[in-house]
Amino acid sequence: MTLKPTQQRNGNLVIPGERLGVIEEFIPDAGTYVKDGIIYSKIVGRALMDMLNRKVSVYPLQEGATIPKTGTTIIGQVGNAQSDNVFVNITKVNTRKKKLSGKFGGILHISDESDRYIASMNEVCKPGDIIRAKVISEKNQVYHLSTNDKNLGVIYASCGVCGNLLEQRHPGDMQCPKCKNIEKRKTAPDYGKEPL
Ligand SMILES: [Zn+2]
Numbered sequence: 001m002t003l004k005p006t007q008q009r010n011g012n013l014v015i016p017g018e019r020l021g022v023i024e025e026f027i028p029d030a031g032t033y034v035k036d037g038i039i040y041s042k043i044v045g046r047a048l049m050d051m052l053n054r055k056v057s058v059y060p061l062q063e064g065a066t067i068p069k070t071g072t073t074i075i076g077q078v079g080n081a082q083s084d085n086v087f088v089n090i091t092k093v094n095t096r097k098k099k100l101s102g103k104f105g106g107i108l109h110i111s112d113e114s115d116r117y118i119a120s121m122n123e124v125c126k127p128g129d130i131i132r133a134k135v136i137s138e139k140n141q142v143y144h145l146s147t148n149d150k151n152l153g154v155i156y157a158s159c160g161v162c163g164n165l166l167e168q169r170h171p172g173d174m175q176c177p178k179c180k181n182i183e184k185r186k187t188a189p190d191y192g193k194e195p196l
Contacts, residue, residue: 010049010141011067014041020056021049031058048102051141052087059102066093068104068135068143073152075194076106076145078129083120084110088131088145106143112136113148113186124186130156130196132188153188156196168192 014020020032020039026049028039041047045058046067068074068090076088090104108131110121118124124147125131132152133145147153157166159176160183166174168191174183188194 010047010138011069012047013045013061014047014058015044016041020047020058026054026056029055029057031060032056046102048104049141050105052105052107057102066100067102068093068100068106070135070138072135073132074106074135074143074145075130075132075155078108078125078127078131079105081121081125081127083122086121086125086127088133090143104143106133106135106145108133108145108147112144112146115148123184125154126157126160126183126185128158129154129185130194132194147186147188151188153191154185155188155191155194157183157185157187157191159183165192 018041020041023037026039028034031043031045032039033042039056041058043058043060045060048057072093074090075092076090079087079089086108088106088108090106110118113124131154133147135143136146137144159166159181161181162179164176164178167177168187169175172184172187174185
């Protein structure tokens with residue numbers, strides 16, 4: 001059997017029995033079934049190719065539900081962080097009214113963050129922070145994010161020492177009102193104001 005490259009694009013509408021990929025490339029997840037090593041959709045919905053976890057799933061269509069796309073603004077929570085990139089769990093797209101069909105993750109990479117030199121992603125955001133970012137590409141079916149725009153950045157951050165919500169003294173200059181710990185972030189202009 002020759003392995004065809006996966007032709008399904010992330011977010012494509014699929015119907016029951018539609019081929020999504022092969023088990024050599026993906027772990028079949030919700031809304032899929034496997035026959036003879038090939039993964040098919042079990043339902044009508046949107047295919048989600050999660051290249052970070054190598055999972056494929058199909059999310060049922062919901063009225064008004066949406067998926068992240070290049071150019072859209074998202075709200076997400078920072079997960080695993082390394083010095084040059086962080087993983088972001090995307091929780092909202094554009095307006096708060098729109099539900100997300102499925103769980104989506106994205107990557108924020110240091111090279112997409114600023115025109116000036118940044119030593120570490122620690123200066124931008126930390127695990128647990130809520131950020132507003134833009135989807136800058138879906139290359140290799142991974143959502144690549146950036147906060148390099150005036151309206152983007154961290155909107156909520158908690159203290160690395162005690163977990164209390166950080167207050168912003170000057171743009172990017174954060175202090176914990178409880179333990180007085182000082183930290184840095186790349187904040188959005190409306191830090192602490194966006195209703196969650
Ligand atoms: Zn603190």
